[in-house]
Amino acid sequence: MEDKIRTLLKGYGLSITESRLGVLQFFYSNNGAMTHADIEKQAGNKMDRVTIYRTLQTFEEKGIIHSIPSADNMVRYALCKEQCTAGHHHDxxxxxxxxxxxxxxxxxxxxxxxxxxxxxxxxxxSNMVVRGTCNLCRA
Ligand SMILES: [Zn+2]
Ligand SMILES: [Zn+2]
Ligand SMILES: [Zn+2]
Known part of the structure; x- marks a missing residue:
């Protein structure tokens, strides 16, 4: 897991820091979108708000994650697929x-x-968010 993340960071030309490793690890272990608050909760006292904020910003700029706007004004982030590049999202x-x-x-x-x-x-x-009941909750 950690090796995969290190390789990914290097591939994007990013230096490896504890917080970058940590935040990416959260994204890989949680398969779904996360808000800043979710990440803050998972990080506990290992990372402060500003570090998390900057890390998310860097990841979004590099095409690693994309943001998902929502009606409740809580921006969520999710991992991008391979075709996203720095400054150019295809999500x-x-x-x-x-x-x-x-x-x-x-x-x-x-x-x-x-x-x-x-x-x-x-x-x-353009963005589209559909609300309802997911496949897991309906099962
Ligand atoms: Zn998405
Ligand atoms: Zn993207
Ligand atoms: Zn559900």
Whole structure:
């Protein structure tokens, strides 16, 4: 696990720090999106807020994680798939927020539908969050 994360960080040209290793480890062990607060809780007193904030920012810039906006104003983060690169995200998939367990999942194979915009509008990104009951909670 740790070796995989070290290789990944090196691949993105990032130096290896305790906090980067730690935060990435949380993402790999928790398969779902996480808020800043979730990470803070998992980190306990090993990392402070600012460190976590900076780490998330760096990861997002590098194309390692993407942010998921939500109606409750809690930004969540999830791991990107391989095709994301620094400054260029391709996470145009739908996100699913479960009302029962509260988990946000990346629906990697469900793409955000293209919306027809009025003349003169140029979109740069669009997001879609669907709420409901996830497959695990329905089982
Ligand atoms: Zn991405
Ligand atoms: Zn659920
Ligand atoms: Zn996603």
């Amino acid at each position: 145009n998939h739908v996100h699913f927020l479960c009302n029962t367990c509260g988990k946000t999942s990346c629906l990697d194979h469900v793409l955000v539908p293209k919306v027809k915009l009025p003349k003169g509008f140029l979109p740069s990104e």
